[in-house]
Amino acid sequence: MLALLKLIAPGRSRQLGTPEQWTVHVIGVSAAVLLIAISFGWYIKREIALFLFLGAVLSLAFLTTTANPLRPTGRSTPSWCLVALSLGSCGYFVWMQPVHEMRLPMIDELSTADIAASIVLIALVMEATRRCIGMILVVLVATFLAYAIFGNRLTGSFAHRGFSTQEIVDHLVFSTNGLFGPALEVAAFLVVVFVVFGALLDRIGGADFFYDIANSLVGKQVGGASKVAVVSSGLYGSISGSPTADVVTTGSFSIPLMIRTGTSRTYAGAIESAASTGGALLPPVMGSAAFLMTDFTGIPYATIALSALIPALLYYQSVFLAAHFKAHRDGLQPMSEGETPSILAVLRRDWAYLVPIGLLVWGVLSLNRPAFAGALACAALVPVAVLRHPDPVRLVKTLFFGLSDGMRGMIGVGVACAIAGLVVGTLSMTDLTGKISSGLFHMSGGSPILTILVSAFVIIVLGMGMPTPAVYALSAVLAAPALIALGVAVLPAHLFIVYIASMSAITPPVAVAAFAAASIAKANPVLIAVVACRIAMVAFLLPFVFMYQPALLLIGSPAQILISVGTAILGVLALNAAIEGYFMIRLDGLKRVLLFLAGVGLFLPIPSTEIAGALLLSATTAWLWSTRRSAPRARPA
Template sequence: MLADFVMTLAPGRGRQLGKFENGVVSVIAIATSVFFILLAFGVYVQSQIALNWFIGAILAVAFLTTTGNPKRPTGRTVFSWTAAIVSVAIAVYFTVMQPIYDERLPMIDGLNPIDQIAGVILIVLVLEATRRCIGMTLVLVVMVFLAYGIFGHLLTGPFWHRELSLEEMLYQIVYTTNGLFGPALAVAALLVFAFVAFGTLLDAAGGGDFFFDLANSLVGRQAGGPAKVAVVSSGLYGSISGSPTSDVVTTGSFTIPLMIRTGLTPTYAGAVEATASTGGALLPPVMGTAAFLMSDFTGIPYSSIAIAAVVPALLYYLSVFLAVHLRARVDNLQPSASADTPSVLTVLRHSWYYLIPIFILVWYVLTVDRPAFSAALAMASLVPILLVRVRNPSAAGKALVRALDDSTRRMTGIGVACAVAGLVVGTLAMTDLTGKISSALFLLAHGNALLTLIIATVIVIILGMGMPTPAVYALASVLAAPALLALNIPLLPAHLFIVYFASMSAITPPVAVAAFAAATIANANPMAIGLQCCRLAIVAFIIPYVFIYNPGVLLIGSVADVVLSIVTATIAIVALVCAQEGYLGRPLGVTTRLLLVALGLALMAAQAAFAILA
């Protein structure tokens, strides 16, 4: 009974598409990819029309490629086709009506009956697509917020709000940029899409192989080489793809079987890959969807966010790499690379051209601060690389078309998550629930900064147990960020704190997308992998607190403050990881491990006190 109930909450699985169905999906996906890549290059289309296209295409692809739940048949169904056709029809209707909507006076001109019906249908379609792509848990969360918007006027006390009519709710949620078509969906369509397409094309051009070979040449000859290769290659590839799931599927197909063959358990191998891949969403230059949302929500240039995120991301990988290294020493694991494994210089000499698109991406992100255009230019530089690798124009063309197809399919989950997050954000704005929850958090913590941070962490982690990263950040940024800002925590650290924990939702059970992806390759229990991920990354969960109290870790402050903060944080991380793994040149006893924990925490507390006093 319990297993059946859990299955009903789980997302659906991929359909076995026939030739006709796959052709329809490919036409929609390829056309959508071309359209949004052209937008990234600077072709002008009214943003609302672009979002209409995006939501119609994403919903149609979601219905045609994903079943209702894991137990549903994977063949063609009438409902899925009907839902896909209606999704496209709604998008076309909104596009045709857009000139009229542009002239409408907000909250003065009402909605006609057809507009109201179209709005309700779109909300239902988004919720159904969410159930399929993400799971029923998120749908239930969203329905709670929508119910609050409808019935909140019946409450008493601080959570009461004025009565809202159905027409008013539909207007705010669907027909303004405060709800479904708000910043989250706009960032997904107009910014994240370009980076997902770049990562997909990089993969098609052999970028995954390049990063694996480079990592193998760097650390493959060391003890526990396969696990270290997984950490390094996943970090390198993930910093470009920005997607933990994509990272696991790409690099994990090499690293997980290799780790298992050299003595690691399937659960631990999957956890290493999932944990390392999740860090890619925190590592510049691309980072993940949440970082782009942060830039749009806060108005902070993406280049500033990327620069500030460098050291925390490197500390994350230091903690994971060191944990893997110490585990290899304890278990006496062998290297993966042989004596004839190419050196780093050899790998770079044969595949140096993969650095060109990465250089273009980093340069334009940091100097021009036009991330989507940067990704588009990097994509353009990948086309000749694809030709060099394939050495056959026809085959290269087919690979390019497949990459365009895959890009939209990979965007489906992100797009649905951002759309459904918009429903909640719109409801929060109408009812002022954001301010009420923030005030409640502040009162609950009695104004204590550390306690407020802990409560915010708990909120983000709880949200992360049922939502993907974009939705987690979109909600947490309006629920928890105001309470952090009320403590005079600067805007960048406060939101980066939320981005960090939102990204960690990829390895936080019970809905840990990176762990589930790794479980498929490792043939292990995804829940066990998720729990092992949390253990492996336990020290990494402290890093956001480090940069809140030590802004030097975010490269904020004088050179002396920055250096002192980084050195202190590094020593503290090393001490805590050694205590966690129980090894420092030799196995450690309980007393020594406790002393190392005390040392790590004392260093962090001392540096925090110094920063506060300064």
């Protein structure tokens, strides 16, 4: 049984030989340059660009990932065959695009070659998904496809009229509601430029810059190493948008530093995992799910980014306070003076990094053209790279390998968006979306609270086996209609899904951020994930709060926003103190219960409970202050 599970498990990274390395680099750099040029405004037909993007992603997936963990990591002839099939099938669609452009979808007949190429492409996407993500998503897609084929044999409300093979292929491959639909389009025309920007920034030393900034700001505080991890991961993650990439990049510095200064291996990995996960929620870039949200909802990305700012800052307040209280409770020492540079010295040396980042923020928020803003930021990195690497040969290598790294970073996102398109296409074709949403609503008996809880449970379960973009794409068509039917506005409903889906990076048993941190911390990944969930517990509550208190999303009057943000800040403080067992002094059971009740009261969107929570927090704080003042102090020797 164990051997069978390993045979169908995701593959592992392949050790590339020289031919494979250069093939990966050529495909990656070519695709990255093409997509950045499109972001700058160079015109190419949408369909052709998507065919080329999918062909590149599939080829990179088969070249860099083994079929399963048992396969050797060296050269593989079957993988080269799959690469040839990927390029061939996508090349067929590029070649036939003028012909397909003239046909009437769902009316004109498809040729045998069209159907064969489509089936091959669907099979390739599913195989790439199995290798890169896992069997759970493949089984889910196969289930939906089986429903499309055999659903007419069912009885009751879940039966449909039945579809021929040509109808299924036409809808899934030749329409804009399937494989080449919104999910893949967002990945190709939005997400990729930001992933490439993050890879280029990392290649020219951006991760070191963020680490030094964080170190200069909080390194001298108690528990400075943990706080440096939180701040640096937030800064870098807000640009990269990828929890796993954030862990691997900033965690390679912060986790060993935390362990060296007295933090346990498990807690060091958990802090880094929790902090890196928040990067997918923090503007200006956020994660790829937020880009998908713009397409699903029609809400401008700048509006989404501004609305997500306060909850994201509350998330980082929570993780930072967890590190702060834990450090005081355990008596950890600050980092030494020699390890903490001054902020002025860092800015004097590395001020140039702020230019592309500033352009990115300005472009996203002011121009409302995130793809162009990302491309502009990539271009602005070139002068920074010249300053950092004046040698022409090294400069060219830095930019070349940065572009290649960016496309390799798109493998998981691209495959996830492609497979999500198949699921969304099947759901729209069979009208299963409305049936499942109605089922969620009836399962909860029409209760708003239960509907939200059931939706969150479904999202978390999906997130245990899938990356965030795929989770969001599915949940947006499954859970969002049920939430909106309750009277929840579109923006809070979809941001709720984004936040819950993003937490899948630290949710056991498949917690990708925790597994990445475990490889650095040399600790149990499941224990890291459990501790990370405890650290980020408040983050699991925030989506429920802003569903009923949209002022946290900057929706409402200035007074409502001010009150909501103020009570949320105090609630985060109280809950973290209760969870970590420290607030000015070590806390016993009663004090922790009082602070926990105060935090819950401050979070509940009811004026009376907010007032009661604030009064209880004030009284408990006064009690703790007086206890601290009256505690005997050790006399100097």
